[in-house]
Amino acid sequence: MREFYLKPFIFNYLLKYIIAFAPYGVFGLMAWVSASYGIDVLLSLGKVILGVYVGCIIHVLLTMGGTLTFIAKLNPLKFYKGIISAQSVAFTTTSSSGTGAGLIMIFYM
Numbered sequence: 001m002r003e004f005y006l007k008p009f010i011f012n013y014l015l016k017y018i019i020a021f022a023p024y025g026v027f028g029l030m031a032w033v034s035a036s037y038g039i040d041v042l043l044s045l046g047k048v049i050l051g052v053y054v055g056c057i058i059h060v061l062l063t064m065g066g067t068l069t070f071i072a073k074l075n076p077l078k079f080y081k082g083i084i085s086a087q088s089v090a091f092t093t094t095s096s097s098g099t100g101a102g103l104i105m106i107f108y109m
Helices: 002-038 039-071 076-092 095-108
Strands: none
Touching: 002 039, 039 076
């Protein structure tokens, strides 16, 4: 029975260190790619990231804004001002931190 209660603590302990060292691993991989294939590969990646940001902005303004205006009959600006704090947390947290609680539930099953 003791192992049942220790699993979440062990999982959180390991996850804390994995999240702490992940940026170093990403930096090492990016440095290796730059040294092996040249900076052009990273510039191409930058174009992809820029395209994703443009697509997200279009989605938020046109798709969500249109849905809020025409289907939900809400003012999009008022809606966006109301969700800004929740969206800030959602966009600035790491996915590992956000999914950690869900993964702990797997230990209980």
